[in-house]
Amino acid sequence: MLVLLFKNFIRSRGTKIGLLFLFLICFISLLIGKQFQEKQAKNVQEAILYQKEHIAKNVNFHQDDLGLLLYYLKFSLVNKSFPVNSLAIGQRDVNPSIQTVTIRGLEGQKYDAELNNPNNLLLGNIDFSFVLIYLFPLLIIAFSYNLISEEKESGTWKIVVTQSQNTFLYILKLFYIRILSLTLLLTIVLAIAAFLLNIPLNISFLTFYGISVLYLLFWFAICFFLVSLQMNSNFNAVILLTTWLFLIIILPALINTYIVNKYPIPEALELTVKQRNAYHEKWDMDKQETLDKFYTHYPQFKNYLLPDKEFSWLWYYAMQQMGDDESAKESRDLESKLEQRNQSSQQITQFIPTLHAQMQLNEIARANLGNQLLFLKETKQFHEKLRLHFYPKIFDDEAVNKQKWDNFKVETFTDKSKINLKKTFLPLVVFNFILLFLGWLNFRRKNI
Amino acid sequence: MSLHNEILIAKHLNKAIFKNRAVPIIIIFIGILLLYATFSGWKNYTNQKETSEKYQHESREDWLNNPDKNPHRMAHYGNFAFRKSTSLSMFEYGMEPFFGNAIFLEAHKQNSANFSEAGFSSSMMRFGEISIAMVLQILFPLLIFFIGFNAIATERENGTLKLLLSQGVSWKQILLGKTLGIASVIMILFIPIILVLLLVWMLLQNFTVSADEILKMMLFILFHFIYLLFFCVIAVLISAASKTSKNALVSLIGIWLLFTIILPRTTQSIGAYVYQAPSKIEFNSAIEKDILKQGDSHNPNDLHYKAIKDSLLSVYKVDSVQKLPFNYSGFIMTEGEKISSTIYNKHLDTLLQVYAKQNSFSKAVSFINPYIAIKNISMGLSNTDYDSYINFQKQAETYRYDMAQKMNALQIKYISNKKQNPTDTPQTINKNYWADVQEFQYEPKDVFTILKNELLSIISIALWIGILLFLIKIAYKNLKAI
Numbered sequence: 001m002l003v004l005l006f007k008n009f010i011r012s013r014g015t016k017i018g019l020l021f022l023f024l025i026c027f028i029s030l031l032i033g034k035q036f037q038e039k040q041a042k043n044v045q046e047a048i049l050y051q052k053e054h055i056a057k058n059v060n061f062h063q064d065d066l067g068l069l070l071y072y073l074k075f076s077l078v079n080k081s082f083p084v085n086s087l088a089i090g091q092r093d094v095n096p097s098i099q100t101v102t103i104r105g106l107e108g109q110k111y112d113a114e115l116n117n118p119n120n121l122l123l124g125n126i127d128f129s130f131v132l133i134y135l136f137p138l139l140i141i142a143f144s145y146n147l148i149s150e151e152k153e154s155g156t157w158k159i160v161v162t163q164s165q166n167t168f169l170y171i172l173k174l175f176y177i178r179i180l181s182l183t184l185l186l187t188i189v190l191a192i193a194a195f196l197l198n199i200p201l202n203i204s205f206l207t208f209y210g211i212s213v214l215y216l217l218f219w220f221a222i223c224f225f226l227v228s229l230q231m232n233s234n235f236n237a238v239i240l241l242t243t244w245l246f247l248i249i250i251l252p253a254l255i256n257t258y259i260v261n262k263y264p265i266p267e268a269l270e271l272t273v274k275q276r277n278a279y280h281e282k283w284d285m286d287k288q289e290t291l292d293k294f295y296t297h298y299p300q301f302k303n304y305l306l307p308d309k310e311f312s313w314l315w316y317y318a319m320q321q322m323g324d325d326e327s328a329k330e331s332r333d334l335e336s337k338l339e340q341r342n343q344s345s346q347q348i349t350q351f352i353p354t355l356h357a358q359m360q361l362n363e364i365a366r367a368n369l370g371n372q373l374l375f376l377k378e379t380k381q382f383h384e385k386l387r388l389h390f391y392p393k394i395f396d397d398e399a400v401n402k403q404k405w406d407n408f409k410v411e412t413f414t415d416k417s418k419i420n421l422k423k424t425f426l427p428l429v430v431f432n433f434i435l436l437f438l439g440w441l442n443f444r445r446k447n448i
Numbered sequence: 449m450s451l452h453n454e455i456l457i458a459k460h461l462n463k464a465i466f467k468n469r470a471v472p473i474i475i476i477f478i479g480i481l482l483l484y485a486t487f488s489g490w491k492n493y494t495n496q497k498e499t500s501e502k503y504q505h506e507s508r509e510d511w512l513n514n515p516d517k518n519p520h521r522m523a524h525y526g527n528f529a530f531r532k533s534t535s536l537s538m539f540e541y542g543m544e545p546f547f548g549n550a551i552f553l554e555a556h557k558q559n560s561a562n563f564s565e566a567g568f569s570s571s572m573m574r575f576g577e578i579s580i581a582m583v584l585q586i587l588f589p590l591l592i593f594f595i596g597f598n599a600i601a602t603e604r605e606n607g608t609l610k611l612l613l614s615q616g617v618s619w620k621q622i623l624l625g626k627t628l629g630i631a632s633v634i635m636i637l638f639i640p641i642i643l644v645l646l647l648v649w650m651l652l653q654n655f656t657v658s659a660d661e662i663l664k665m666m667l668f669i670l671f672h673f674i675y676l677l678f679f680c681v682i683a684v685l686i687s688a689a690s691k692t693s694k695n696a697l698v699s700l701i702g703i704w705l706l707f708t709i710i711l712p713r714t715t716q717s718i719g720a721y722v723y724q725a726p727s728k729i730e731f732n733s734a735i736e737k738d739i740l741k742q743g744d745s746h747n748p749n750d751l752h753y754k755a756i757k758d759s760l761l762s763v764y765k766v767d768s769v770q771k772l773p774f775n776y777s778g779f780i781m782t783e784g785e786k787i788s789s790t791i792y793n794k795h796l797d798t799l800l801q802v803y804a805k806q807n808s809f810s811k812a813v814s815f816i817n818p819y820i821a822i823k824n825i826s827m828g829l830s831n832t833d834y835d836s837y838i839n840f841q842k843q844a845e846t847y848r849y850d851m852a853q854k855m856n857a858l859q860i861k862y863i864s865n866k867k868q869n870p871t872d873t874p875q876t877i878n879k880n881y882w883a884d885v886q887e888f889q890y891e892p893k894d895v896f897t898i899l900k901n902e903l904l905s906i907i908s909i910a911l912w913i914g915i916l917l918f919l920i921k922i923a924y925k926n927l928k929a930i
């Protein structure tokens with residue numbers, strides 16, 4: 001029976017075209033992921049090479065002035081991208097994965113944007129997560145919207161009822177076949193992905209797979225529920241597509257608009273204007289005053305006294321430091337605003353399975369706002385480390401050639417946040433269970 | 449020519465559509481959505497405008513309030529260019545969420561435009577935002593398809609189509625009548641919302657709008673009106689060509705998905721896949737290398753600058769730069785700024801060409817996809833398209849260059865050339881000179897430039913009108929009653 005049903009399903013031309021089309025576009029998404037991965041790797045290689053050349057060149061130019069040299073020298077920090085990132089590019093195309101900073105004021109450099117074609121960003125990537133979130137449900141809907149209703153409309157339903165003892169079991173079998181085909185397709189695609197993109201079979205990849213399967217089941221559960229209402233095919237198609245539209249276009253857009261309007265970010269501009277003034281005004285102020293503030297921040301440098309010269313690097317870097325110190329409040333405000341945005345999006349998305357799935361995939365791929373915030377924090381530490389290393393050397397006016405320049409390689413930040421399995425899976429499981437239960441109730445009540 | 453029969457058919461369809469209890473609910477829902485979109489667009493626009501004006505003003509005051517100092521210090525103090533939204537961007541966000549809103553403009557350095565909305569958002573941003581344009585361009589076509597798919601197919605199924613034709617009603621009348629019928633339902637939503645938009649739009653600008661803005665608004669309304677009519681025609685044609693209403697529905701849904709979801713993303717992705725743009729590091733290091741080849745003004749031993757120095761010395765017949773009658777380092781910086789910005793602009797042009805190639809795919813597809821055509825036109829009109837952004841960046845760069853060179857000129861003219869002792873107080877010029885640098889004013893493109901830029905999309909819309917008229921003609925010759 002099951003085999004016959006399967007043959008019947010797979011023989012239909014629509015099914016074949018649908019599955020083939022989906023497989024093809026999955027494959028394209030993997031190629032795009034592959035290109036993304038190669039580009040990320042190439043960027044890192046370039047950053048490493050560039051930093052080496054850049055340091056060597058500038059060390060050569062400014063051999064007798066360490067303070068001046070460090071005015072120019074740039075150091076890079078890489079936000080490590082994991083192979084699974086190629087399946088869900090997330091915000092990694094918007095935000096730079098490499099930060100390059102000098103030891104001057106950080107706030108003026110921290111938010112430097114990536115070079116981007118805004119058209120690419122607007123229309124988005126065809127990464128695997130797009131295919132999964134947007135297109136798989138469409139095929140699921142196409143495969144299941146007319147179950148029963150079509151047979152009723154063509155009059156074959158009566159035959160089914162007389163021939164099989166348990167029509168509910170028959171319906172389950174119809175769903176089983178469809179679930180099996182699409183899960184199989186998903187598994188094949190992800191297996192190819194693991195091979196093509198060198199994704200290790202670790203916990204994050206398994207979680208990725210788990211979310212994907214649960215997400216497909218969610219759409220089957222919706223279809224199951226709708227089929228249980230036993231309306232006509234046209235009605236089912238319209239309702240299912242409207243549901244798709246709601247969950248994938250309208251609700252996300254509404255929530256997004258809500259969050260953008262609820263948490264506007266004037267702090268960003270406030271911060272830039274403030275840090276510029278805080279640094280520049282010091283040129284026209286009493287030098288000792290600036291240094292006193294600097295000593296308060298770094299008591300360990302108290303012994304470096306202001307030289308009796310119009311210009312000194314001690315004073316210069318103290319001024320730069322003030323740009324950061326005096327805009328610290330604005331910087332914290334911006335940070336906490338971003339945290340708020342991140343948190344409230346996470347809270348809301350729990351209740352919308354499509355958004356939840358996408359956000360979780362991006363989180364596994366370390367391509368969400370959370371990752372970006374961690375990276376910014378890490379950039380701050382990276383910058384502080386460089387400062388603390390070079391400040392005393394500049395103040396002592398150490399020789400440029402005495403420094404171990406080979407030690408200043410490109411550094412890498414690895415986002416080690418753990419995946420919370422309960423938070424990841426629970427919303428999808430709950431939604432699936434509710435829909436299946438309601439569908440089952442309907443079938444029982446209507447006594448098909 | 450009397451349209452009596454057409455109007456009768458239209459009225460009949462209008463009634464039939466409203467017999468479906470779901471339709472008023474959907475219309476009310478979309479109405480609410482539109483109101484929310486208007487409200488949030490309005491809020492977003494005023495927020496953006498207030499913030500950018502506030503900081504533009506504040507940073508200008510800061511600039512003017514700088515005390516007497518060396519003009520080169522001022523060149524490093526720099527200015528900001530804040531992007532201002534135009535009034536139509538209330539209704540069409542376009543690429544705005546992905547644009548950087550502020551560029552810091554200083555000497556020697558072309559900074560990136562920072563603080564885009566997208567950079568500060570979770571990946572939810574990529575699902576899009578609710579705006580008037582989004583509702584009109586994406587949701588309305590689907591609504592049209594939902595109410596129009598059975599316009600003719602159902603009549604064929606019940607056999608009333610045969611009756612109609614046998615009574616002497618022509619196919620032409622049926623097609624036209626049905627199109628009008630669907631359009632009349634849509635206009636119940638479209639006309640009030642346009643009135644609300646106009647009101648909000650005028651209100652926000654205190655009823656003082658320029659002719660340019662009025663023209664843009666009118667075009668925005670006109671093109672959307674034509675666009676929606678397209679979908680009414682498509683719905684009727686497909687419904688007429690389909691054997692059953694189910695087939696019509698499935699085909700129409702397929703067309704909608706293809707036009708609004710699949711094609712736009714796919715074509716842009718192909719463009720980005722085929723033409724790879726360089727990364728920021730690659731871009732910057734290429735510029736740095738080229739500048740070094742030309743000469744580095746910060747490198748004391750650079751050949752290019754040594755040649756300049758030698759020629760100056762021989763022209764003025766002096767033996768050291770300190771004896772020159774003008775400020776030497778100001779002169780060198782002028783030269784350096786010129787070289788570096790020429791090289792930067794050359795690289796930027798190459799980069800923009802890559803972007804243009806990436807975009808060429810989706811531009812070409814506007815010929816087969818009216819959604820892309822209308823999107824491009826409406827983004828152009830609301831100044832939220834790619835060209836507007838590049839335009840903003842270029843205006844900012846021109847301003848930056850002029851500012852830096854003005855400061856260099858002041859240095860050449862007013863700063864003494866004498867070498868200073870380490871203990872001397874720095875040389876300054878009067879703060880009144882700061883006002884010589886005008887405030888940055890971003891000028892959005894005018895409507896004719898936009899129409900010229902979007903010529904391709906406009907041709908595509910015209911072409912679509914032609915194609916649909918042609919299809920209608922073919923249809924009423926070939927369609928069958930059964």
